[in-house]
Every structure is written in C-alpha cells, then in structure tokens.
Amino acid sequence: MGTSRHTGGSDAADEGDAESDGDAGGGFPPGPSGLPLLGNTHQFSRDPHGFYETLAGYGDVVGYSVAGQDMVTVLHPDHVERVLVTDADSYGKWQLQNFGTSFAPNGLLFAEGEQWRTQRTLAQPAFQLDRVRAYGDRMTAFAHEMAAEWGDGDRVVANERFSDLTLRILADSLFDVDVDADGRGEAITRAADELNRRADSSSATAFVPEWVPTPANRRFKRAQADFADAVDELIAARRADPEGHDDLLAMLMAAGEDGEGMSDEELRDTTLTFLFAGHETTSLALTYTAYLLAEHPDVRERLEAELDDALGGGPPDVLDLPALDYLDSVCRESLRLYPPAYVIFRETREPVELGGYRIPADTKMTLPQFKIHRDGRWYDDPDAFRPDRWTDEFEADLPDYAYFPFGGGPRHCIGMRFARMELKLVLATLLQRVRFDYVGDEPPQPTMAASYQPEGDVTFRVERREG
Numbered sequence: 001m002g003t004s005r006h007t008g009g010s011d012a013a014d015e016g017d018a019e020s021d022g023d024a025g026g027g028f029p030p031g032p033s034g035l036p037l038l039g040n041t042h043q044f045s046r047d048p049h050g051f052y053e054t055l056a057g058y059g060d061v062v063g064y065s066v067a068g069q070d071m072v073t074v075l076h077p078d079h080v081e082r083v084l085v086t087d088a089d090s091y092g093k094w095q096l097q098n099f100g101t102s103f104a105p106n107g108l109l110f111a112e113g114e115q116w117r118t119q120r121t122l123a124q125p126a127f128q129l130d131r132v133r134a135y136g137d138r139m140t141a142f143a144h145e146m147a148a149e150w151g152d153g154d155r156v157v158a159n160e161r162f163s164d165l166t167l168r169i170l171a172d173s174l175f176d177v178d179v180d181a182d183g184r185g186e187a188i189t190r191a192a193d194e195l196n197r198r199a200d201s202s203s204a205t206a207f208v209p210e211w212v213p214t215p216a217n218r219r220f221k222r223a224q225a226d227f228a229d230a231v232d233e234l235i236a237a238r239r240a241d242p243e244g245h246d247d248l249l250a251m252l253m254a255a256g257e258d259g260e261g262m263s264d265e266e267l268r269d270t271t272l273t274f275l276f277a278g279h280e281t282t283s284l285a286l287t288y289t290a291y292l293l294a295e296h297p298d299v300r301e302r303l304e305a306e307l308d309d310a311l312g313g314g315p316p317d318v319l320d321l322p323a324l325d326y327l328d329s330v331c332r333e334s335l336r337l338y339p340p341a342y343v344i345f346r347e348t349r350e351p352v353e354l355g356g357y358r359i360p361a362d363t364k365m366t367l368p369q370f371k372i373h374r375d376g377r378w379y380d381d382p383d384a385f386r387p388d389r390w391t392d393e394f395e396a397d398l399p400d401y402a403y404f405p406f407g408g409g410p411r412h413c414i415g416m417r418f419a420r421m422e423l424k425l426v427l428a429t430l431l432q433r434v435r436f437d438y439v440g441d442e443p444p445q446p447t448m449a450a451s452y453q454p455e456g457d458v459t460f461r462v463e464r465r466e467g
C-alpha cells in the first residue's frame, strides 16, 4: 500500500465537500477529500451508490482513496475503451489480495500474462458457437423442469431458485456433473454467498483483511475450503473415470497430461472461477429481469405475445432465438439497468495518461458499468426500463463503451455467448408457462458485493399461464 494522495483532506470530509488537489493540466485526477489514513473509506462504505454519485460531480476521471489505496474511477466510455482495449497492456487485473482477500488467484479471472493466455486458449474451444449451441437443449430442459415444479400461487425466492438453476446448467454443460446428485451444489452456493457477503463494500467486513479471525472471516474461510473440497472431489472423480467426456473440464485436464498447461492448483482455481463466475451472474440477470417484467406489465405482455407467436407453447430452440427480437431487447435493457458484474477493476502497471491526468503505476481503477449504463449523456430517461430504446439507429449512435455488461478487450467475458443464450432460453421457457408477480414492498436494492446481489431475497408469486 502506497501513501495515499487523498488522505490529507479536511476532517470535515463529507460527500459534498469538494477538494481539487488534481488539475486538468496533468496531475492526479481531482475527487472528494478524505480523512487521514482512512481516505474516503467511510463515505464509500456508508453509501457506495451515493459515493459514486458524488464522484460523478468531479468529472469523467476521478481520484480518491479507499482503505489506504489510491483509486481512480473512470466515467466516460472513451476512457473505458482506452483502459480495456486500446491501452489494455498498461492495465493489469486488480489483485484482490491487496485488499486482504483472495479468491482463486490462479484461475482465469485473476491470472495474468502467460498463465492467463494459456488458460484462455485452453478454455476457448468450450465457448465456440457450435459448442455453446449444443448446450441449448439442456438449458431449456432444466428451466422446463423448474417451471413444472411451481404451482399457481406458489411463492418463489427468485435469487435462490435461479442460482440453483444456473449452477445446474453450468455444471452439466461444462463439467458434465449433476450438482443435485451429491450435495456439491450446496457447497458451491454457500461459498458464493459468503464471497458476496465478504466483498459487500457497505459491510463492516469488506476492508478487514482475511487473516483477521472475525466470525465473518472464519465463515468465509470455511465456505471457501468446502468449495475447494467440492472442486477437488469433482476433479478426482474425473481423474478416476476420464473416458467419454468432451467438456471444459476434459479440455483443461488434457492440457496437464503432457506436462504443459495447468498445474493442479491452476486447474482447481480455474474450475472454482467458472463455477462461481458462470452461475451467479446469469442468476442475477434472470432475477432482475423477472422483477422488471413484473413491474412493467406492458413489456411483459408484448414479450409473451412474441414468445407465443414464435414458439406456440413449444420448447425454445437456439435456432428460434434470432426471431425473438423483443426478448433480445428486454435482456439488453435489463443488463443495462442491473449489470450483474457491476464494476470492472483494473490496476495501472505503469504511469499512464488518461483524460488529461497522470495516474501513477499501481493505482487501482474502477470502471463502473452500473453508473455509465445510467448516464443521461448516452441514455434518455436513463433509469427507465425501455427495451424499445434498442433500435439499430440507437446502437449505431451509442459510444462503444457506454454499454459493456460483459467487459471488453482481451479480458472480456469468455462466457458471454453462453450467458446470453442461457438468459434467453430460460426466459423463453419460463415466460410461456408462468408470470412473476413481485411481492416485495420496495424494489430490490442491489449491493456492491462480489456481484450486484440484491439485499435480501427477491420473492415472486407465481401465476401459471397454462393449465
């Protein structure tokens, strides 16, 4: 941890308390002042969304400090493009260990350099178009099974049910494993919950290093250990019975056999990464989409009409998707308002220039989709759910990185195609059979956890559309 440039502000530092210790002439970017040592940590953890609102008042490249780290937030699509794409080599992944926590450091999400390149190359074939298409039938079948269990008037906790569903789909498609059969699913879901709780920036634990034996940290470590055990068992079971599998795990393991490719640790970390990154995100997208449809009956009815017309009550197929334009717009708009991966983290590898400011090496950066996706400069009525806005003309005029739910550049989401298809096939299956009526008094409140988790459960009353 370096000495923060943003710890020398006044004690009265508050959200509205502007300080400009940077200047557009090439210094560190300006931003809100903070307390000695703590920087802006208290403002951030008290109200992370409000804090980002404050940052936006300082411009498109904003400097501040959290937990002793200099931080920069980027709020303009052109700067996002520079960081993720044009100058991608100058920006590394933000290694979470710096904040006292670790999750699968040798997996695809956090690996760097040659290690990352090797893993990405090994995993890529599992996400090619023809492969991903082949997963479609199972996505539809699992969604159908879930809908069949729901009776008219049942209450369902969407974030839980969708998490079970997406984990089941992912484990089946990429690891040829039935997570329901042997209780592994529970260890994985619990670890994902703990990881989210641990990372929630508004919780007191977010900035306490992992080695401090708080009850939350102990729970987190135990859950991580169980998750790792579940993955070790999965790998051991496959090693004992390697024949007849042609999935992501087979690709990753085959690479290790000739002495090239992955160590056991990398294999475990990458498997952990896929199991986590590949199910929580899509589950959140389903949860928020169901909520948005429940609150917008006009959109829901139009979507139902499109599905009924195109599918006539039958199971959707990958080949049906190109005809489902409105479903595509609904998913796009939902990922705009509630991007499950709500912020992209980077760290400068060398001094860089961005937006007229100088940013030293080792500065942490955030590129917040949740904020840029709701910027009135790019979106009319930015908080409104309006799938209709996604016309060809609108997209042609939209700056490239005003919308980036799956990131961009070399580290963009490897599962993007898989996730988009899953989202659409699951929705097309469910919405032909059920309606979701939201039963909460308040809209779901997204939290800044490891993903954009709602605070508490998102519960719906299910209404069956067919007999």
Ligand code: HEM
Pocket (backbone or CB within 6 Å): 108, 109, 110, 120, 170, 273, 274, 277, 278, 279, 281, 282, 285, 339, 340, 341, 344, 345, 404, 405, 406, 407, 408, 410, 411, 412, 413, 414, 415, 416, 418, 419
């Ligand atoms: C709606 C669902 C999803 C969203 C919004 C999402 C979003 C993202 C984003 C924004 C990144 C880039 C992170 C960065 O640049 O630091 C990313 C990376 C990644 N995602 Fe996804 N993702 C989703 C689904 C999936 C699925 C289904 C899988 C796997 C099957 C997956 C696996 C990964 C992996 C392994 C990476 C790291 C890639 C690399 O660094 O090379 N994601 N995802």
